[in-house]
Amino acid sequence: MKLYEFQGKRIFKENGIPIQKGNLLTSAEQTNQIPPPAVLKAQILTGGRGKTGGIRMWDGSLEISKLIHDMFSKKIRGETVAAVLVLEKVEIIREIYLSITFEWEKATPMLIVSSEGGIEIEEIAKINSEKILTIPFDPFMGPTEYQIRYIAKTIYCKNFQELKNIIDAVYKIFKNYDAQLVEINPLVVTPKGMVALDSKIDLDEKSYYKHKQLFESLLKEQRALQGINKDFKPYKLDTISYIPLSGTIGLISDGAGTGMLTLDLIKDAGGEAANFCEMGGITDPEVIYKAMEIVLAKPGIKSLLVVLIGGFNRMDEMAAGIIKYRKEHDLKVPIFIRMCGTFEEVGKRIMNEAGIPTYDDLLEAVNKAVAVIKEE
Amino acid sequence: MSILIDKDTNVLVLAITGRAGALQTRTMIEYGTRVVAGITPGKSGLTVEGIPVYDFVVEAVRDYQIDSAISFVPPRFAKDSCFEVIDNGIKFLVITAEGIPDHDAVDIISYAKLKGTRILGPGSAGIIAPGKSKLGAHPSRVFLEGHVGIVSKSGALSYEVGKTLTDAGIGQSTVVAIGGGPIWGLTQREIIKLYQEDKETNEIVLLGEIGGRMEEEAAKFISCYVDKPVVSLIVGRSAPKGKSLGHASAIIEGDKGTVQSKVEALSKAGSYIARTPTEIVQIIEQIRGK
Secondary structure (H helix, E strand, O other), X not given: OEOOHHHHHHHHHHOOOOEOOEEEEOOOOOOOOOOOOEEEEEOOOOOOOHHHOOEEEEOOOOOHHHHHHHHHHOEEOOEEOOOEEEEEOOOOOEEEEEEEEEEHHHOEEEEEEEOOOOOOHHHHHHHHHHHEEEEEOOOOOOOOHHHHHHHHHHOOOOOHHHHHHHHHHHHHHHHHOOEEEEEEEEEEEEOOEEEEOOOEEEEOHHHHHHOHHHHHHHHHHHHHHOOOOOOOOOOOOOOXXXXXXXXXXXXXXXXXXXXXXXXXXXXXXXXXXXXXXXXXXXXXXXHHHHHXXXXXXXXXXXXXXXXXXXXXXXXXXXXXXXXXXXHHOOOOOOEEEEEEEOOHHHHHHHHHHOOXXXXXXXXXXXXXXXXXXXXX | OOOOOOOOOEEEEEOOOOHHHHHHHHHHHHHOOEEEEXXXXXXXXXXXXXXXXXXXXXXXXXXXXXXXXXXXXXXXXXXXXXXXXXXXXXXXXXEOOOOOOHHHHHHHHHHHHHHOOEEEOOXXXXXXXXXXXXXXXXXXXXOOEEEEEEEEOOHHHHXXXXXXXXXXXXXXXXXXXXXXXXXXXOOHHHHHHHHHHOOOOOEEEXXXXXXXXXXXXXXXXXXXXXXXXXXXXXXXOOOOOOOOOOOOOOOOEOOEOOHHHHHHHHHHOOOEEEOOHHHHHHHHHHXXXX
């Protein structure tokens, strides 16, 4: 779950990271309390606001209410502006980039630091990747003193303790909130010390059960600002992942890898999948029932291909789900099922008795499903 | 030899009394896996398929020599139960749960490294040494004892390719599914290293997918250290950009993580490239001079 800048900064403040004085306006009618010169920042969840009119300076010569009204009235990067943050201007000596995230494939947390902040890290990487320092650290100890001393040297920071306090706070937020990313860009050096001018925090939705209250209050706050007041289910509870595509062959698989393989095989056979739908590891008959509902709801589907090679997924339960769906719905398209795996004898018998053929060979099932389209 | 497990591996099952745990204990025993004990806190004294259940790992290791463990513990209790396995000196642990919070997964893997336990997963469908033993839910009839070592992210894809090879009469030394990520204990690179060292493995099959850089890392290793033939299949050729396909990390962002970049890296490293499971069979037959 991505947080708005103001939400992230609230967490920064609670954890002792210095931020600018500011004032959050949730509508154009609210009165601003910050005197000029100030910075107006549109609150959206997508990055790169600066380039698209999402950040404006206010020197006092224009009426601020007009600027704020302007900001609320347009979409930035396709997103409705949820709020406007008015911040006092600070004197910037230098801009630094600082974040903690995971180095995913090495299964370790890491610090990313650059002496050249203020632009997106991807941009810094393009211009001058040597300016970026990545430091993996132990998840139990957090960043060590020597690592922070090394960072201080690399980014020309003279006040070690001040930098350490900020890095320690970023690490604490990263760990305690189950964040996937805590980024300060830029962290600026001012005559009065370091200040976080922006915040980017991304929380791990898989940890929802650990922080139920916090996640729900943050999400409710976001939805209220976005004008979504409906009841919400914070996170989907099933394991189905569904992505619509442009073809006409409905596809359901019980694994991501075989799903992707089947997409490729469909294309090789001259067909095009209408979607990618992977059920994940839950074996309930309800899951395949629901997957069929989702996939067949899309208009224009001409055949349905179900690719099952179950380990955890039980074929008897998959068969039960398919039969239940067929009993309750008018199945208008031909269905091709590759069934293989745990309890496949039972599964195949159930399908057989219902008069639905099953295939053992994946290519054969794919070719049959594609042939139906070609015949038309 | 197979890698990581063999016919004499003594196995502990975590959450053995749960739905998945009990069923898979049965299929593992039927396959010949030496399941010696199980854990479910509060259920000591019960048996599952004749296997004794303990409350704590420390109680099980008092009665049995345990080499490996497989966990069916749900995500929210995963970290603590993995720590318990690691603390008791068990050297190989398969974690099947998907959806473990990232920080928990990183903590488990870091702690395991510190204490010398190898982790397969999280989100792993397990490992099978055909004809010998399996830790996981593999449909056993699609595998055949032999000399091809398979490493896959996806469990189902490892079954699929196992099946295609088996149907063609080509057996496997071991088949390993490392999980869909985005965080992994054992990586493709580490499994390939084990296959390179394994006397029973003659050819290595690498099953990769779009997203991330793990296949590129494996390619680097292959080019420097592997002299056995490697056949790679990367799935997701026809995947749309910017969409995560089932596995959290199976996503193409910009030019990164594409099939093309992986195929380039792997073929430069000397790997054969297959576009489909059938092509893997053809390439292996060619290598073997059939």
